[in-house]
Structure formats: structure tokens, C-alpha cells
Amino acid sequence: MEYKLDIHTHTVSSGHAYSSLEENARAACARGLELIAMTDHTPAMPGGPHIFHFYNMRILPRMIAGVRVLKGAETNIIDYNGSVDLDEEVLEQMELVIASLHPPCIAFGTVGENTRTLVRAMDNPRIHIIGHPGDARYNFDVKEVVAASKATGTLLEINNSSLKPTSSRPGGDVFIRRIFEECLSVEAPIVIGSDAHFSDAVGNFPEAHRLLKELAYPEELILNTSTKRFLDHIGLEA
Ligand SMILES: [Zn+2]
Numbered sequence: 509m510e511y512k513l514d515i516h517t518h519t520v521s522s523g524h525a526y527s528s529l530e531e532n533a534r535a536a537c538a539r540g541l542e543l544i545a546m547t548d549h550t551p552a553m554p555g556g557p558h559i560f561h562f563y564n565m566r567i568l569p570r571m572i573a574g575v576r577v578l579k580g581a582e583t584n585i586i587d588y589n590g591s592v593d594l595d596e597e598v599l600e601q602m603e604l605v606i607a608s609l610h611p612p613c614i615a616f617g618t619v620g621e622n623t624r625t626l627v628r629a630m631d632n633p634r635i636h637i638i639g640h641p642g643d644a645r646y647n648f649d650v651k652e653v654v655a656a657s658k659a660t661g662t663l664l665e666i667n668n669s670s671l672k673p674t675s676s677r678p679g680g681d682v683f684i685r686r687i688f689e690e691c692l693s694v695e696a697p698i699v700i701g702s703d704a705h706f707s708d709a710v711g712n713f714p715e716a717h718r719l720l721k722e723l724a725y726p727e728e729l730i731l732n733t734s735t736k737r738f739l740d741h742i743g744l745e746a
Pocket residue numbers: 518522524549705
């Protein structure tokens with residue numbers, strides 16, 4: 509299986525990541541990727557960039573170091589209605605929007621609260637991907653969330669960093685497996701993200717690859733294997 513894209517990468521703008529956009533693009537090129545999304549944290553994350561970071565992305569070229577770079581954001585879900593911390597006006601300028609649950613930005617809810625939160629976020633047409641949905645502290649009804657993903661087309665991310673033994677999101681491996689077994693049973697398309705906070709992690713997904721192999725996940729449902737299929741899915745031109 510060949511992976512052509514990484515939809516989740518951070519730059520120094522995130523406040524706790526260590527590479528520039530150009531370094532990430534060069535690392536992606538060296539790994540043979542065709543596309544990355546720059547998805548820095550958004551203002552509610554401590555140390556996250558000012559809103560001007562997102563407004564100014566229009567000055568960036570479409571291709572950097574031979575790699576297509578999508579202008580994006582990893583937004584914070586900030587309430588149990590699935591609201592995120594970027595205004596509609598900014599969201600509509602983003603080519604790719606991830607929405608994630610992060611402890612500094614929203615308290616761990618009940619299963620019912622977390623389920624409703626994710627389903628409502630997925631109903632927002634500006635949100636393309638739910639980031640790292642395997643954080644066991646934000647437990648949710650797997651069947652309901654996966655059904656919503658399949659129905660809305662909002663993708664669930666297999667986050668490679670969550671599967672590492674050093675992950676800050678505990679209990680991930682068991683919960684993540686359950687989520688993606690359910691995705692497989694309803695034949696939902698999914699996407700892998702490195703969640704790179706340093707350039708050498710860009711496009712490097714060994715843990716996610718191992719899990720998908722164990723599950724015998726069909727290649728055509730893993731959107732990292734075709735840039736065209738991924739862009740079609742999120743409604744962008746190749
Ligand atoms: Zn981060």
C-alpha cells in the first residue's frame with residue numbers, strides 16, 4: 509500500500525511543534541507524498557496562533573517543494589454542540605478543516621455528551637475530518653458516531669501519534685481498533701494522519717498501517733492511497 513498524502517501536520521505556528529511549513533513540505537516530498545495539509549492548532553489551544561495566521565494563508569503558494577499544500581486548521585471543539593473555535597468566515601477560507609477534542613479546550617464529557625458533540629460537529633459541512641477520535645477519555649457511542657461519519661462523509665482519522673506507546677492520549681489502541689472495526693463493517697472511507705509535530709513524522713504511519721493491515725481494510729476506502737479520491741471526497745479540485 510502506498511500513501512500519497514498526510515492530512516494532519518503542524519508547524520512552529522502551533523506553539524509546541526518544531527518544523528516550518530517548508531521543512532514539512534520537503535520531508536513530504538522526500539517520502540514520496542503528493543499532498544499535505546497544514547493543520548495548525550487554532551486560537552483556543554494554549555500557545556496556538558493568532559487568528560491572523562489563518563487569514564493570511566492566501567499568500568501561500570499552492571505547491572511547496574513539489575508538494576500540494578492544503579491550507580487548513582485543526583480546530584478545537586469547544587462545547588457539547590460541536591462548535592469549533594474559528595468563525596464561519598475563517599472556516600470558509602480553509603481548504604481542510606479537522607475538528608478535535610483536546611483537554612485544554614473541552615472537559616471530558618459523558619458518553620452521551622461526547623457522542624452528541626461529535627455527531628453535531630460532523631453535521632457541519634465546513635468540517636471534513638474528526639481528528640484522533642480514539643482518545644478513550646472522550647468515550648462515545650461507536651456505532652452512532654461511525655454511522656454519522658458514513659452518512660455525512662465527515663471522515664474519522666486514524667491518528668498515527670495516538671497509536672504510539674508514547675502517546676499522550678491513553679487507552680487509544682483498544683478504542684481505536686473498535687472504532688475502525690465498526691468503520692470497516694459499514695464500509696466507511698477513512699483517512700490517516702501523522703499529527704506530525706516535527707518534520708520527520710510527516711507521512712510516516714507505521715502504527716496506523718499495521719492496524720489497517722490487521723483489519724484487512726480495503727485500500728479504496730483508505731483515502732491516503734489516492735490524492736484524487738481524497739480531493740474528490742472533500743470537494744476540492746485535483
Ligand atoms: Zn499539538
